[in-house]
Amino acid sequence: MTVKNLETPIKKHVLLAICGGIAAYKSAELVRLLRKQGCDVRVVMTHSAREFVSPLTFQALSGNPVHTELLDIDEENAMGHINLARWADVVIIAPATANTIAKCAHGLADDLVSTLFLAATCPIFMTPAMNQAMWNKTITQDNIRKLESYGISFIGPNAGDQACGETGYGRMAEPAEICRHLLAESKTGVLQGVKVLISAGPTREYIDPVRYITNRSSGKMGYALARAALQAGANVTLVSGSVNLAAPTNLELVQIETAAQMYTAVLSHAGNNDIYIGAAAVADYSPVAMETAKIKKHTEQTSLILHQTKDILAEVARLPNAPFTVGFAAETNDLHAYAQEKLRKKNVDMIAANWVGQEQGGFDSEQNALEVFWDNGHASFAMMDKNPLAKLLINLIATRFNEKNRI
């Protein structure tokens, strides 16, 4: 179990990916500053980056061989792209060109940098650098927003005079500024290195091959929690029911449909995680048996026999090596009483309760309000967007998690 000690300097493995832009020369200074802070830096370069600065410069500054080829037999043997992605505690793409940003936003992986971006499960930062008109283009801004929604952090760009002679936003952030951001993130990430398992979305309980019972959960709260946990430095595994949302790329995604599949997925990961957040709306009942053929409408009335599903949250809390366990409670009435009863009965560390069936908030809404309960404690979060709400909840979970592990 990893409990963060804020006083300990963090020896980070930093994977620096350099794309082709005049700002590539600033990345040499970035390597020097990161090494001065005790980071182990490995550099990968796109082909066009090599037109601007020689790999030899980065090899000398980082003290490590520079990687340039996706399919190079020698490099694959020494440290292939998957190994490099696994090695990294943080990936920084500096400079990030409009082309690489667009490729990453669309999941293309046709060179070493874009492939590493897809393979990395650690936090990823991008420092854009491009002509101001290219930066201001709607398509570039759409790509940035898309990447932000996947949990990618951006540093800069700054405004000022550009190498092309124009003035505006598009200058890469200064190396000292980038270094400060990276180190601040590692020092203040309240879940740095903590393993967090999150369940999200609805389940589908099949009646026959074409029909199922489900609920109104959109998965938005669980996905917002996954992004907030990533931003707090956690290694995240997301077990997700069927939702219409894009998952961040820098986490492990396990897609399931039924409550039984969610049970198997969560229980197989729970023992390896420090925190479990059960944000999924798991069906409480499932048809006793799924018909193998489509049911025909022969009779005027019909009925379904359902049996109770296993309570995933309670089972996780019962494990001998149980993670810090956080449940949700969706209530239409008596929220405080029901939430506290669930906290006690399921023996979990924390319950975040929200009203459902109201005009605002809850299922399929962009917003939510939460009443959070733990042993002898309570916090209220007013109605707000699910992203900031998720950050507040992650901070509270981190505080309680650290307090519990100090005992």
Ligand code: CTP
């Ligand atoms: N939960 C679970 N497995 C189930 C049912 C619920 O893990 N089979 C979890 C949910 O993910 C949530 C918490 O239990 O974190 C509470 O879910 P909720 O539906 O509010 O409560 P239930 O326990 O199902 O009780 P009830 O429906 O009677 O309110």
